[in-house]
Amino acid sequence: MDEAREAVESFEAPVEPESLDLVQDRLETFWAHDESVSAADRIRFEMALVEIVGNIVEHAFELDADARGRLLTVALTMGPDRIEAVLSDNGLPAAIDLGAVTMPDEDATSGRGLALAVAAVDEVGYERVEGRNHWRLMCHRNAD
Known part of the structure; x- marks a missing residue:
């Protein structure tokens, strides 16, 4: 990839468990x-991305939030110094304070996904804009 160029890929998927594979x-x-x-950057970025998508699949549509269907948009960007994902869904708002996310006790049966994502990459952001959830993941690229 040319140093001055970025690779960009976007796609839309229904929000369902099979979307994790997609x-x-x-x-x-x-x-x-x-x-x-x-390899280290690939692993940590993919772990964070899959954990956030998993949370969207599991939690964003506990009730049908949008009659048009459950939709997830994924935009991936790769530059010479970073890898980024912007996720957008039309589910229910996430009641989350990213600054307060911690790993749950070892006896907990859930709650690790978001903590793993926050720990894996350099930035995780969330905001609700115009009836959609927007997640941003950013990973600074490091050499092996």
Whole structure:
């Protein structure tokens, strides 16, 4: 990939458990844009992305939030110094304070996904805009 260029890929998917496989498949294709991305950066970015998508699938539509269907938009960007994902869904607002996210006790049966995502990448952001949830994940690229 040229140093001045960014690789960008966007796609939309229904919000359902099978979408996790789609996101992982598309991410695998996305890595082909720049094979110099370190294995460590790939692993931590993918873990965070899959955990956030998993939370969207599990929690954003506990009730049918939108009669048009459950939709997730994923935009991936890769530059020479960072990898970024912007996720948008039409589900219910997430009642979350990212600054207060911690790993639950070892006896807890849930609640690790968001904590893992926050720990894995350099930035995790969330905001609700115009009836949609927007998540942003950013990972600074490091050499192996």
